[in-house]
Amino acid sequence: MSNRLSVVSPMLRRLTDERATGVLIRDHGALYLVDGQVVHAEAAAAPGLDVLTAASGRLRATDWEDAIAEAGARCQVARQLVDSGVITAGELEICHLGALFDAAFFTLATRSGATRFRYGVTHWLGPVRPVSPGAVERESMRRVRLLNSIWPHPEVDTAPVRRRPNHGRAISPHRRPLLDLADGVRTPPTIARELGRPAFNTLVEVRRLAAEGLIDASAGVPGAGVRPPPPAEGAVRPKELSAATAHEPPPAPDSALLRRIREALEAPR
Numbered sequence: 001m002s003n004r005l006s007v008v009s010p011m012l013r014r015l016t017d018e019r020a021t022g023v024l025i026r027d028h029g030a031l032y033l034v035d036g037q038v039v040h041a042e043a044a045a046a047p048g049l050d051v052l053t054a055a056s057g058r059l060r061a062t063d064w065e066d067a068i069a070e071a072g073a074r075c076q077v078a079r080q081l082v083d084s085g086v087i088t089a090g091e092l093e094i095c096h097l098g099a100l101f102d103a104a105f106f107t108l109a110t111r112s113g114a115t116r117f118r119y120g121v122t123h124w125l126g127p128v129r130p131v132s133p134g135a136v137e138r139e140s141m142r143r144v145r146l147l148n149s150i151w152p153h154p155e156v157d158t159a160p161v162r163r164r165p166n167h168g169r170a171i172s173p174h175r176r177p178l179l180d181l182a183d184g185v186r187t188p189p190t191i192a193r194e195l196g197r198p199a200f201n202t203l204v205e206v207r208r209l210a211a212e213g214l215i216d217a218s219a220g221v222p223g224a225g226v227r228p229p230p231p232a233e234g235a236v237r238p239k240e241l242s243a244a245t246a247h248e249p250p251p252a253p254d255s256a257l258l259r260r261i262r263e264a265l266e267a268p269r
Contacts (some may be wrong), residue, residue, distance in 0.1 A: 009167055011115060011204040012133040016157030022119040024252040032123040037130035040123045041099075043106035045158075045189040046199040049125070055196020056094065059087060068124065076126040101139050102198045108140045151207035159217035160185050161206060166214055178205055184214050 007193045015024070016036040024031040029043030042048065053059040063086045064077075071080035162184035168248070171179060173193070181191045192202035209215045 010116065012137065015117060018135050020117070020119065021122065023121040023123075024107075024115065026107050026110070026115050027113030028110050029103055030109055031104060031133075031136070032121070033133075034130065036133070038100065038104065038133055038136050039127040039130050040096075040125055041101075041103035041107055041136075043103040043199075045106045045192075046099070046103040047193045048103075048198060049096055051193065051196055052099055052198065053087075053095055058091065063087075071126075072124045074126075075122045075124050077124055078126045078128045083224060093129045096125075097131070098198055100131065101136070101215050102200050104136045105140045105143050105200050108137065109144060145202060147207055150204065151211040153207075153210070153242065156206060156210050156217045157188055157203050159208075160187055161191075161215045161217055163215055164213060169214075172187055175205065175209070178202065179209070179214065183211075202253055 011024070015022075015033055019036040021034050022032075024033065028045065029041060031038050032040040032042075049056075050059070050061075050064050054064075059081070063084075065256055066127065067077045067080040067084065067086075070084075071077050078092060081087050081093060087095075147157075161182045163179045163182040177195055178191055181194060184195070188202050188206045189199050191206075192199040195202070206215065210217075
């Protein structure tokens with residue numbers, strides 16, 4: 001994971017101005033747009049909405065299967081989940097925004113590879129809470145800055161991590177499952193998927209643990225286990241469905257809601 005965010009702003013601005021519908025594809029993920037707004041994101045490193053809701057017990061695999069069978073071809077799976085009564089619109093919106101920002105971060109935070117856009121492609125989930133591309137980029141940049149303020153060695157994000165002796169220090173219940181999986185083989189994204197936790201959440205905790213000397217990277221990350229100086233002040237995977245559809249202009253994102261999600265996800269445990 002790079003210490004800096006990849007620059008794709010010119011293309012996103014153009015797509016926003018065009019009110020484009022389609023998918024922006026990068027090496028590590030994809031952003032789905034409807035009328036120039038981001039409605040979904042996917043990344044190999046980030047557990048999907050189905051994985052996260054199943055791990056939390058909010059939805060079952062059969063809930064997803066039934067909704068996809070009923071509404072997948074129409075790209076209205078989210079609406080079907082709500083209409084069937086298995087989840088409320090508000091609950092789905094909160095879960096989806098967390099998953100969207102998680103996957104968007106991994107999609108945008110790499111500086112290598114080509115970027116391309118396929119017009120007319122829509123995601124099988126359908127719109128839940130559209131977010132402006134500018135808000136997605138700003139949130140991704142904020143996350144990069146947060147990670148670097150905790151532990152400025154991005155190599156630990158993708159390398160196998162290994163637990164170190166804690167010398168009698170108390171380990172919180174939230175941290176214990178993560179440390180139990182830090183076996184020198186699993187990477188942070190693998191751990192996130194096995195725990196059913198957001199990947200960025202897991203990166204934050206991994207960098208905190210590295211800064212505290214409680215884990216290091218098997219691949220020999222420089223400085224792992226040594227606390228840096230303080231920062232300066234300052235599950236179901238259906239195949240992709242494609243269709244060209246028209247939508248009404250999406251509503252503006254609720255900044256207060258996004259802030260509450262952010263604070264809940266990143267609170268120290």
